[in-house]
Structure formats: C-alpha cells, structure tokens
Amino acid sequence: MHIFAPLDTTPRETRISLVPDTVSRLTRKGLEVTVETASGARCGFADGDYEKAGATVAADRVEALSNADIVLRLHKPPVDEIRAMKRGAIHVSFLDPFHESELIDALTSSGISAVSMEMIPRTTLAQKMDALSSQANLAGYVAVILGASRLPLAMPMMMTPAGTLKPARVFVIGAGVAGLQAIATAKRLGARVHAFDTRPVVEEEVQSLGARFVRVDLGETGQTEAGYARELTLEQQAKQREAMADVCAQSDLVVTTAKLFGRRAPLIVTDNMLERMRPGSVIVDLAVETGGNVEGVQLDEEVERHGVRVLGYGNLEGRVALHASQMYSANLGNFVEHYWDADEKRFELDPNDEIIRGCLITHGGAIVNSVIREFRGGKEG
Secondary structure, eight states: EEEEEOOOOOTTTTOOOHHHHHHOOOOHHTTTTETTTTTGGGGGGOOHHHHHTTTTEEEEHOOOOOOHHHHEEESSHHHHHTTOOOOOOEEEEOOOOTTTTHHHHHHHTTTOEEEEEEGOOOOOTGGGOOOOHHHHHHHHHHHHHHHHHSSSSSSOOEEEEEEEOOOOOEEOOOOOOOHHHHHHHHHHHHHHHOOOOOGGGHHHHHTTTTTTEEEOSSSSSOOOSSSOOOOHHHHHHHHHHHHHHHHHTTTEEEEEEOTTTOOOOOOOOOHHHHHOOOTEEEEEEGGGGGGGGGGTTTTTOOOETHHHHHHOSOOOGGHHHHHHHHHHHHHHHHHHHEEEEEEEEEEEOOTTTTHHHHEEEETTTOOOOOHHHHHHHHHHO
C-alpha cells in the first residue's frame, strides 16, 4: 500500500499534511510513504528528515499521484490532479463537500474514494482522527493572543506603585472546542472571562475553566447528534443578541466562534452592538471564513467600526503552523492506522463502518454519503 503526500499549493498556507514523526509511524507499520520534494519546508523539515523516517522523496508530482493508493493532503485537490490519480485510489483531506459540487463530481467520475476530514464523526472512537477539533483548539488559542496584542491595555490585574490595574474583560461567544480553548487562554492571561453558548449542557465546562456562563432563556435549543449547536430561529437570534449586547458593551475583547456545519455562520454581533462597545475594544471573529458572526467583518482584514477593531483573519491555526501540522498529521496517521491491517497488508475501507459512513463522500463511482446526497438532492430539486 503506497501513500503519497504532495506539497500543498494553497496560497498563504503555512501548514503541512505530514510531519516526519507520522511518516515513521506509518512506515513501521509496513506502509510505503512518498512525500513531494520540499513538502515539509514550511515547518522547518528538510527532505532528509523524511528520508530518515523511511519515506521516499519524489520530484515528479504527477507520477507520484498516479502511483499512490492513498493520497493524504491538507486541502482539497485541484480538479486536474484528480484525473492523474488511479481509479480506486483513496483521497483524504478537508474537502468542503457542501460547497464543492464540481470537485465532488470529479471525484465521483474518476472513481476516487474521497474521505472528508471535516466529516469525521464527533464520537469517542473517532476523537483521535477529529481534525476539525484539533485545528479549532489552536484557533481558539490564537484568537485570544491576537486579540490581546491589539488591546490598548494589559490582560491581568496588576498591583503597581502607581495603583491597581483592573483585569481585561473577555467575552467568548460559543463554547465549542475553539471557544473553550479561548476561555482557558484568556484565564491563563489573567482576564476576567464570561462566555455564552446556546447549549446549556456546556455551562459546567465553562465554569470548570473559571469563566462565568451568561444565561439567556432562548427556549428549546440543544445540539445535533454530531455535537454541533442547532440553528436558532430568527426570534431566538434576536433575543440572544439583545441579551449579549450588554455583555459586549462591558467587554474589552470579544471572541466569536459560532459556526453552523455546512451553512453560513449566524450574525451575532450587529452594528448597533458595536456602537455600544467602548472605543479601543477588539473583536476576533473565528467564523469569518463562513460569512462571519460580526456585521461588517472582512476576511483577512482588520476593520474599525465605531472605534472597535474587528479582526477577521482566516486560518488562525496557520499562525502556529508547526503545532497545527503536528496535530493534523497525527489525525491523518491515526485514521490510516485505524483501518490498516498490518498482517494482511490491506487498508480496510468499509462503507458500513460507523466512522467511514460519516466521512466517506464518494466511493465506487458514486456519492455514498447520505448527508451530502440529501444536501445535493435538495439543491437540485
């Protein structure tokens, strides 16, 4: 079984898909691994590091793709490279399957078994492969560090000869993986932290990190079977914004993390709410790549609205590229190892397996994922 990890050509990407430690794990299991020349350079790994780990370094990308049984990437592949892969090969990466119809069609027609890393189920068994969570964890950390660097004040309370400096007030909206890490990071920096989530079940987790949970009676909310927050009704969204406006107005740093899987992010912080905030305060919008939680946010830009800095940078996890790559690489390695039969030298891709059923999008020339099939069917009428 031959694995190939190509150099990621996505503009401005700083992460890589495979680090030498993961390569070493896979080769010890009897898998053949090839990496493209300079594929690890962004994170300080030389080709020789991969060779020491047991990999082959290839300069011919197309040839390596055509020989690979499994292709491991970070981002979705260019359509022309799908045609270079052999029929029946397995492709594993983030695919954004809800918004990439042409890509999914190309994978289907080429007979590629495509695994979407963002579709890995959020179950105990699949936790070691959950790349969305591993990357969100780092994004939550970076959001607070970045926001703190833009504030005109220090985060912790300080006793000084000139008097006492009050701690910064941080408000985290959304207590998923990114939000919980943002809370923990802000607390470590000495801030006073409040947090809100539409799922009352996370209140205990928020409090365990030392933050205060903002309670808002929204009626029935909860979460999906996959662990994501359910979309609120328009009435609930309005009620939520009204309750949060007072907290935002008192906060120095606001971090928004609310995303809806496969859909546009909900608008949470309106222009009216920004107008009530103190000049010099900062908002970091972690949902900017799916539309944003903050009115007027711009992707990969800092904008000022009513004296408030709104930070809309995408790929925050890429700002800690080495750790982000180590985590993503481990997710890929765990996925491969879980389904690799070392005795039979065979990779078991069973469409009926619980994890595979959730993340396998195309297989055998067809779209096999029920969620994506239903989504596309709805769009096509």
